[in-house]
Amino acid sequence: MGGQDKLERFEQTILPHLDAAYNLARWLTRNEQDAQDMVQEASLRAFKFFDGFRGGDARAWLLTTVRNTCYTWLEQNRKSRATTSFDEELHGVEDNALNPSVLAIKGNDIEMLKESLEELPDEFREVIVLRDLEELSYKQIAEVINAPLGTVMSRLARARGQLKRILCSRFKETP
Amino acid sequence: MDCTNVQTLLDIYLDRELDAVRNLEIEAHLEGCARCSQSFGDRQIIRYGLKTESLYFKAPADLQKRIQRSVREAARAEMPTPWFSLSWMRIAAPMTAAALVVLLLIPFIKGPSTDERLTEDIVGSHIRSLMVNHLADVPSTDEHTVKPWFNGKIDFSPPVSDLAKEGFPLVGGRLDYLNDRPVAALVYQRDTHVINVFVWPSDKSAQISGPIKTRQGYHVIRWASAGVNFWVVSDLETSQLAKFAELLKSSVATSPR
Numbered sequence: 558m559g560g561q562d563k564l565e566r567f568e569q570t571i572l573p574h575l576d577a578a579y580n581l582a583r584w585l586t587r588n589e590q591d592a593q594d595m596v597q598e599a600s601l602r603a604f605k606f607f608d609g610f611r612g613g614d615a616r617a618w619l620l621t622t623v624r625n626t627c628y629t630w631l632e633q634n635r636k637s638r639a640t641t642s643f644d645e646e647l648h649g650v651e652d653n654a655l656n657p658s659v660l661a662i663k664g665n666d667i668e669m670l671k672e673s674l675e676e677l678p679d680e681f682r683e684v685i686v687l688r689d690l691e692e693l694s695y696k697q698i699a700e701v702i703n704a705p706l707g708t709v710m711s712r713l714a715r716a717r718g719q720l721k722r723i724l725c726s727r728f729k730e731t732p
Numbered sequence: 733m734d735c736t737n738v739q740t741l742l743d744i745y746l747d748r749e750l751d752a753v754r755n756l757e758i759e760a761h762l763e764g765c766a767r768c769s770q771s772f773g774d775r776q777i778i779r780y781g782l783k784t785e786s787l788y789f790k791a792p793a794d795l796q797k798r799i800q801r802s803v804r805e806a807a808r809a810e811m812p813t814p815w816f817s818l819s820w821m822r823i824a825a826p827m828t829a830a831a832l833v834v835l836l837l838i839p840f841i842k843g844p845s846t847d848e849r850l851t852e853d854i855v856g857s858h859i860r861s862l863m864v865n866h867l868a869d870v871p872s873t874d875e876h877t878v879k880p881w882f883n884g885k886i887d888f889s890p891p892v893s894d895l896a897k898e899g900f901p902l903v904g905g906r907l908d909y910l911n912d913r914p915v916a917a918l919v920y921q922r923d924t925h926v927i928n929v930f931v932w933p934s935d936k937s938a939q940i941s942g943p944i945k946t947r948q949g950y951h952v953i954r955w956a957s958a959g960v961n962f963w964v965v966s967d968l969e970t971s972q973l974a975k976f977a978e979l980l981k982s983s984v985a986t987s988p989r
């Protein structure tokens with residue numbers, strides 16, 4: 558495959574998914590600048606290994622590279638990952654019911670939701686981002702996070718449960 | 733299906749990834765169970781909130797451009813042997829025509845100057861160093877490792893200085909062959925751009941310098957000072973490359989030989 562040909566194919570199949578790449582990187586790094594660096598680095602890496610991409614799901618393929626790049630970065634910046642040790646007990650064991658009207662109405666709650674999602678451990682945050690924001694299927698998520706389907710299902714359920722608990726405790730704090 | 737089972741499957745139900753039979757069972761259960769129905773409702777609310785536009789971060793416009801640029805650069809660097817590539821085929825025809833004209837004119841013109849030939853050779857050497865993945869025989873960012881490496885391999889000691897502080901880190905060195913003699917090639921980097929500096933003794937002791945030349949998209953800056961020839965080549969834009977050349981000149985002038 559000629560270099561020019563490869564470049565054109567790459568630009569047509571992979572680059573349209575930069576928004577998805579950036580969104581995932583932004584949620585994993587939790588800041589703009591690092592997210593941009595991650596996407597740039599991942600794109601170059603993806604280009605380098607593009608010969609190994611045999612068609613199929615281009616978005617999931619790119620997201621896999623983005624995720625790996627981000628995790629390498631997270632490993633190196635582990636000091637900022639205090640949230641991994643999130644204490645499920647601390648945030649209340651009671652299965653509180655949410656007040657339906659709150660989230661639907663107030664813009665503040667969206668901010669609260671954003672903060673709660675950022676508070677989740679990376680492994681939980683990413684499945685919610687991939688499923689609820691990116692709307693990937695379980696199969697695609699399994700490909701991106703390189704885990705069996707069963708893991709995807711249980712992780713997603715636990716992630717949502719924890720997100721709900723954080724939200725509930727935040728609602729209680731707000732007068 | 734009891735509440736425990738339903739709770740386990742609730743997320744999969746929400747994601748519509750459940751088989752039809754169990755789907756119906758859960759629907760039936762939710763109708764009759766207020767508790768499960770409430771927790772399903774909560775999931776829907778959170779999910780609805782997550783769909784808010786402001787929670788999806790779109791790539792900034794200039795990031796897209798930046799990535800496009802760097803990918804194109806990477807593509808250029810990994811082009812296969814250029815004489816077979818498409819872009820060469822495109823210019824092959826006009827080149828043949830040009831060659832014909834040159835052939836006809838040969839009796840009237842002088843051949844390319846040695847200077848010109850050397851420029852071509854240097855650009856060729858630079859491209860080869862990028863293509864065959866043979867940038868450095870001695871990959872090191874330490875000038876005190878790179879400089880001694882040339883001992884015994886070459887009949888002079890090239891001036892090596894690390895310009896990392898100025899944003900041009902030393903990457904390494906290797907032996908190359910130019911102008912009918914072995915020369916030292918020092919490799920520097922600026923972001924993703926590689927800079928090759930070819931160094932060999934000059935028989936002129938006076939300081940001379942030539943204009944910036946551009947061949948096949950690569951810029952060449954050359955000068956000689958204190959009995960040493962310097963040829964700098966890179967695809968880095970000319971203003972940056974000129975800055976690099978100035979830094980190198982002054983660091984060579986101030987460092988002990």
